[in-house]
Amino acid sequence: MSKVLIIAEHDGTHLNQSTAKCLNCAQSIDDAGADVVTLGNQCAAVAEQAAALTGVSKVLTIERAENEHAVAAVMAPQIAALADDYDYVLAPSTTFGKDLAPRVAALLGVGQLSDVMSVEGPREFKRPIYAGNAVVTVQVPEGKKIVATVRAASFRPVAPSGGQAEIASVQISVELPGHTRFVELLSGSSGDRPDLQTAKVVISGGRGVGSEENFEILYRLADKMNAAVGASRAAVDAGFVPNEMQVGQTGKIISPDLYIAFGISGAIQHLTGIKDAGTIVAVNKDGEAPIFEIADIGLVGDLFDVIPELEKHL
Amino acid sequence: MDKILVGLKRVVDYNVRIRVKPDGSGVVTDGVKMSINPFDEIALEEALRIKERGDASEVIAVSIGPPDCQQQLRTGLAMGADRAILVEADQETDPLAAAGIFLEIIGREQPDIVLLGKQAIDDDCSQTGQMLAALWGRPQATFASKIEFSNGTASVTREVDAGLEVIDVDLPAVITTDLRLNEPRYVKLPDIMKAKKKPLEVIGAGDLGVDMSPQFSAVRHEPPAERQKGVMVEDVDGLIAALKDKDLLG
Numbered sequence: 001m002s003k004v005l006i007i008a009e010h011d012g013t014h015l016n017q018s019t020a021k022c023l024n025c026a027q028s029i030d031d032a033g034a035d036v037v038t039l040g041n042q043c044a045a046v047a048e049q050a051a052a053l054t055g056v057s058k059v060l061t062i063e064r065a066e067n068e069h070a071v072a073a074v075m076a077p078q079i080a081a082l083a084d085d086y087d088y089v090l091a092p093s094t095t096f097g098k099d100l101a102p103r104v105a106a107l108l109g110v111g112q113l114s115d116v117m118s119v120e121g122p123r124e125f126k127r128p129i130y131a132g133n134a135v136v137t138v139q140v141p142e143g144k145k146i147v148a149t150v151r152a153a154s155f156r157p158v159a160p161s162g163g164q165a166e167i168a169s170v171q172i173s174v175e176l177p178g179h180t181r182f183v184e185l186l187s188g189s190s191g192d193r194p195d196l197q198t199a200k201v202v203i204s205g206g207r208g209v210g211s212e213e214n215f216e217i218l219y220r221l222a223d224k225m226n227a228a229v230g231a232s233r234a235a236v237d238a239g240f241v242p243n244e245m246q247v248g249q250t251g252k253i254i255s256p257d258l259y260i261a262f263g264i265s266g267a268i269q270h271l272t273g274i275k276d277a278g279t280i281v282a283v284n285k286d287g288e289a290p291i292f293e294i295a296d297i298g299l300v301g302d303l304f305d306v307i308p309e310l311e312k313h314l
Numbered sequence: 315m316d317k318i319l320v321g322l323k324r325v326v327d328y329n330v331r332i333r334v335k336p337d338g339s340g341v342v343t344d345g346v347k348m349s350i351n352p353f354d355e356i357a358l359e360e361a362l363r364i365k366e367r368g369d370a371s372e373v374i375a376v377s378i379g380p381p382d383c384q385q386q387l388r389t390g391l392a393m394g395a396d397r398a399i400l401v402e403a404d405q406e407t408d409p410l411a412a413a414g415i416f417l418e419i420i421g422r423e424q425p426d427i428v429l430l431g432k433q434a435i436d437d438d439c440s441q442t443g444q445m446l447a448a449l450w451g452r453p454q455a456t457f458a459s460k461i462e463f464s465n466g467t468a469s470v471t472r473e474v475d476a477g478l479e480v481i482d483v484d485l486p487a488v489i490t491t492d493l494r495l496n497e498p499r500y501v502k503l504p505d506i507m508k509a510k511k512k513p514l515e516v517i518g519a520g521d522l523g524v525d526m527s528p529q530f531s532a533v534r535h536e537p538p539a540e541r542q543k544g545v546m547v548e549d550v551d552g553l554i555a556a557l558k559d560k561d562l563l564g
């Protein structure tokens with residue numbers, strides 16, 4: 001039997017949905033169940049949310065004042081110590097997991113797999129390279145621990161189990177470094193709008209939207225459709241919207257049921273972020289824009305005409 | 315501060331349309347334009363700006379790979395790096411091996427900062443900086459979009475999923491760059507001429523005593539699954555109808 005450990009991502013109160021996606025991945029490695037570890041400071045609520053998920057054998061909590069904020073240099077030695085008992089250590093392929101997993105792997109003296117998109121066998125995985133323009137199947141030699149990040153867009157979250165797994169508090173006596181200190185989180189806060197990474201509908205704007213003020217019409221449409229709002233890098237760079245809204249190779253990789261792109265040309269780095277969407281709609285005034293090559297529904301038109309008209313129909 | 319070490323990886327240029335070889339052994343790189351990894355260009359630009367405002371005395375560019383990496387190192391020297399080191403390796407290095415090599419170079423050079431890209435756009439691993447920081451036992455500040463220094467500490471703004479996070483790290487430290495940190499300068503012709511005279515040291519990877527054996531084996535490469543061809547609609551009514559057809563309008 002292989003033992004799988006999943007590092008939970010959370011903000012102290014809420015478990016991030018990426019953890020439920022890691023559990024789905026863990027089930028395709030070994031359906032006997034996985035353990036989830038939460039590192040935090042007084043985050044019992046998070047442990048309970050994790051314990052309610054399908055496929056969880058046990059939730060381990062490491063409560064320590066130093067774990068108040070997710071600082072990779074502080075968390076990694078604790079996880080590396082805990083990993084002694086496991087064959088697999090999984091983290092989500094979010095900025096949280098990408099920051100942490102390589103540090104854990106290096107402490108364990110092994111390589112790390114990034115963005116696992118499917119499990120082909122106990123030691124065989126698929127992952128995207130070259131901005132998703134190629135997919136490589138990799139094999140991990142026997143006898144090595146496997147540390148991997150799980151590509152959230154490739155896995156559906158597991159459902160609640162209806163029960164509650166055991167929660168155990170663990171003490172890990174490793175020395176933690178003081179050389180890295182959390183200062184603050186500056187968030188652009190999207191208000192009450194759904195989260196970009198979990199929303200069923202995402203509406204995105206690109207350079208074609210033109211300004212921060214113009215983005216208002218996208219927000220209005222999004223609110224009518226209960227959608228999250230995303231953006232291309234060009235829109236972020238131009239200062240129309242904050243960075244956490246960027247979708248793409250270096251932004252967020254998302255998989256909503258419906259993605260609507262307004263004024264986005266469709267550079268490969270952007271398309272990487274949306275290829276897993278159920279349906280892609282593109283509205284662009286240039287009929288030659290590359291986004292139409294991958295759109296399921298394309299409309300050549302001016303977004304400033306299309307959006308108000310769309311709104312009338314909703 | 316004294317020295318800044320910058321990683322410059324040679325990768326397929328980001329504008330190239332990637333094609334998988336028919337036999338699945340990899341992607342086509344013959345006759346394809348190669349460049350400095352875009353995030354590494356940003357790392358070098360940042361190092362140069364730190365030096366130009368008097369916060370560092372020397373910028374050293376390091377590349378690991380085949381002899382051809384000298385092209386990217388020369389470009390880095392033309393941008394303004396003071397000297398370059400090529401760690402020559404015939405095989406491709408994975409992030410753990412690259413981190414091990416950087417650690418050896420750190421041992422020789424004793425830098426205060428190591429600036430790497432947040433990810434190489436070929437393997438898309440996003441691991442080397444974090445692994446290096448772990449092996450070195452030093453801080454990591456990944457995905458940086460702003461870096462400030464005071465009294466042996468770097469205050470780094472990081473691009474994270476929730477927004478922007480600020481952390482303080484004691485030096486020496488590893489910092490990895492995100493796209494919005496800066497916009498790299500263009501290289502001017504006279505600088506290319508000058509760069510030819512700047513020192514470029516070549517070290518054999520084997521001489522560093524780092525275990526370079528690959529961590530994983532690539533079984534095969536394939537192109538990504540294609541999406542089905544879509545439809546074009548004439549107007550908003552057509553769009554609404556198409557969405558209703560797919561049951562996407564509540």
Ligand SMILES: Cc1cc2nc3c(=O)[nH]c(=O)nc-3n(C[C@H](O)[C@H](O)[C@H](O)COP(=O)(O)OP(=O)(O)OC[C@H]3O[C@@H](n4cnc5c(N)ncnc54)[C@H](O)[C@@H]3O)c2cc1C
Pocket residue numbers: 205206207208209231232233234235246247248249250251252262263264265266267268269270273283284285286289301302303304328352353435493
């Ligand atoms: C290493 C690297 C990583 C990158 N990562 C990302 C990433 O994660 N995400 C990302 O998005 N990009 C990323 N990029 C940038 C990417 O290459 C493109 O530059 C960017 O996606 C372009 O954004 P855009 O489509 O909004 O702008 P443009 O390419 O300028 O396109 C604007 C479009 O708007 C249309 N338009 C203009 N006005 C209107 C109107 N009134 N109505 C309708 N249409 C209109 C135009 O026809 C045009 O097609 C990355 C680049 C690099 C090098």
Ligand SMILES: Nc1ncnc2c1ncn2[C@@H]1O[C@H](COP(=O)(O)O)[C@@H](O)[C@H]1O
Pocket residue numbers: 320321322323324351353354376377378379407409412429430431432433434435437438439440441442443
């Ligand atoms: N072979 C290499 N030569 C120089 N720098 C490298 C090399 N491999 C990785 N790096 C550095 O590490 C960063 C992250 O790479 P990766 O972990 O492969 O995504 C790159 O942006 C480079 O700065």
